[in-house]
Amino acid sequence: MACIEARGLRKAYKSTVALDGVNLKVEEGRILGLIGPNGAGKSTALNAILGLIPFEGELKVLGRNPWTERDKLMTDVCFIADVAVLPRWMKVSQALDYVAGVHPRFDRAKAEGFLAKTAIKRTSRVRELSKGMVTQLHLALVMAIDAKLLVLDEPTLGLDLLYRKQFYETLLNDYFDKSRTIVVTTHQVEEIQDILTDLMFINHGRIVLDGSMESLETRYAEVMVAPEKAAEVRAMGPITERQVFGRNVFLFDGADRRRLSQLGEVRTPSIADLFVAVIGGPKAQTQGVGA
C-alpha cells in the first residue's frame, strides 16, 4: 500500500485554482521533497494530505481519506506546519504532558531524551525560547511519536544555519527508518538535497517533475564548456543555459552523457539548478530558487 496516493486531486479557492488535477504516489519509507515557488500549491497539497481542508478528486493517506477520516488518521500522521506554531504560553513540561495525554503513540522518555541533548529547560515557556530552541522542542515532541508519516512544511524557515543543519541531521539519524515516510517542503533545497529519496516539483497547482533521486540523476546532466564549444552543445537542445565564470553551463534532459563528457565537464545538476531549469525557464536563470 502506498503511503500517499492521489488521483486528480483538485482544490480551488474562489477564483484561484491551487491544485489542478494532481496525481502522485509516495511509497512507504521514502523521503519526498515537495518543491515549488510561492503560491505553487505546496501548502494546499500538504493541507489536503493532512485532512485540514476538503478537496476534490481522490486522495488516500495510509489507506484513509484524510478529510473524512482525519481523526483516525492523525494517530499515524504527524506534522510540523511552521516553526512558530507551538503555543507561546505553554511550558515545556506542559507540552510534554499534553502530547503524552492525547497521543497514543507518544513516548515521553524518548522526548525527554531528545530534550536532554539541548539547553531547553522543562520550566521554560515557549515564548522564552529562541526560535531555534522552539524548533528543537517541536522536533523532540514529533520524533517521540511513532508515526508512519511525518509532514514538514517549511520546518526550518527563519532558523540560522546551525539549527537548520542540526534539524535535518537529527531527523535522519534519530528518527527516519524504512517504515516511516517523510514529506518535506522547503525553499532551502540545497539543505535537503542529500537526504531526499524522491523529488517532486509543483508549479501552478500541477506536478511538473516527479521521480526518485536516482532516476533524476540518471535523467538530467549538466555540462560546463568553454565558450568556443557553446554553439555545438547548444545545437544538442539543452533545456537551459547559463554562464558561470565565463564558461557556459548547459542542462540536458536525457542526453547522452558520454557524448557530453567529450565536450566538457559533466556533472549531476543540483536540485536548485534543476528547479530553475524546470520551473523558472530561461527567464529565471539568473534568479535564486524559490524566494
Added chain:
Amino acid sequence: MSNQSDTLAAAAPTPLRRTRPLTWSIRREIWENRSIWIAPLAIAAVLVFGFMLGVVGPHHMPTVHRSSSTVVTQTMSDGHTVVTRGAASDAASNSGPPGSTTTSKVSHSGFSMTFDGGPATPAQRAAMAALPYDIAAAVLLVGMTIVALFYCLGTLQNERRDRSILFWKSLPVSDLTAVTAKAIVPLAILPAVTFVVILGTQLVLYGLSQVSQLTGAASEPLAWTPQSVLEGLWVLLYGEITATIWIAPVYGWLLLISGWARRGGFLWAILPPLALSLIERVAFGTTHLWNIFFSRLNGGFEEAFVTPTKESMKAGIPIVGVDQLDPGKFVDNPAVWLGVAFAGACFAGAVWLRRYRDPG
C-alpha cells in the same frame, strides 16, 4: 472524536497507550487561561480585604464603640426605632430625618440593611448576619461571568491568531473534542472554581469575624451553623446551575463569533443583537428583543427563584434563601430551553467552523 475505540481500532505497529483527549484539552485550557482561577482568587482577596477594613476599620475600633458589643434598641423622640447591631453604630444618624417612616437599620462589618416597619426581627437579623456571605458570592459570580464572556469571545480566535491551531490540529484531538473542552470551561470549570472560591471566601470571612469578635474589634460573629452552611451551598449550587443554563446561549454565541470572526470579535458579537433591537425600536417602537437579549445577562434570577414580594422584603426574608428556589418555574419556562437549543446550535457551528476553516 478520537475516542478509545477509534484509537484501538487503528492498525498499530506498537501498542497504543490509553489517552484522554478531552481531559487533557480541558487541562490545557486551564493552563492557557490562568484568569480562570486567578480572577476569582483576586476578587476573593479584595473582598476579604474589604471585610477586614469593615470589621477593624477606625470607626469600628473597640476604643470608639466599646458599648456596641450588644444589640442596642433605641426609641427615638419621634417614635421610630433604631436597632444597632454588631460593629456599626452609625445607624441613628442615617435613619432618616424626624418624621420619616419608621425604619431600622442593621449593619454588620461595614455592610448594612435598612428595614421598614419597626425593630429588626430575628429573620432580619439572620439575613443581616448572612449578608457578607451573599455579597461575596454575588460579586464572585459576577466576576465569573465576566471572565467566562471574555474567554468565550477569545478562545477560538486566539488559537488562529497565534497559529497554534496548527499545533493543536497536528495531534489526534478532534475539533469536536477541542471545542467541547472550550465549552466546558464556562459551563462547568469556571462555575466549579467559583463555587470553591466562594466557599473558601465565606470560611475566611467567618474566621475573620470570629477573630475580630475575640479581639473585641467586632461585636458579633457572622452566622455559620451546619444548617446555614448546607442551605447556602445548596442555594449556591442551584443558582450557579440555573444561571449557567440561562446564560449558555450568550456563551454559545460568543464561541461562534470567536470561531468565525477574523478580527473585531467584540464588535461582531454585540452588533447583530444591537442592530436587531434598534430595528425593532424604530419599526415598531417596542423593545422586546432588547429585553430578551439583556435578560440573559441578569443571572436567571427571576426565572429560577421565587420573585420576592414587597412583604417578603419587608419581613427580611433572605432573597436567595432555600425557600426561594423555584426549579419548577425554571424547567417549565420555554425560554430556558430555547436558549439551550440556541447554545447547542452555536456550539455545532463553532465545531463546524473549526473543522472547515482553512487553518493556514
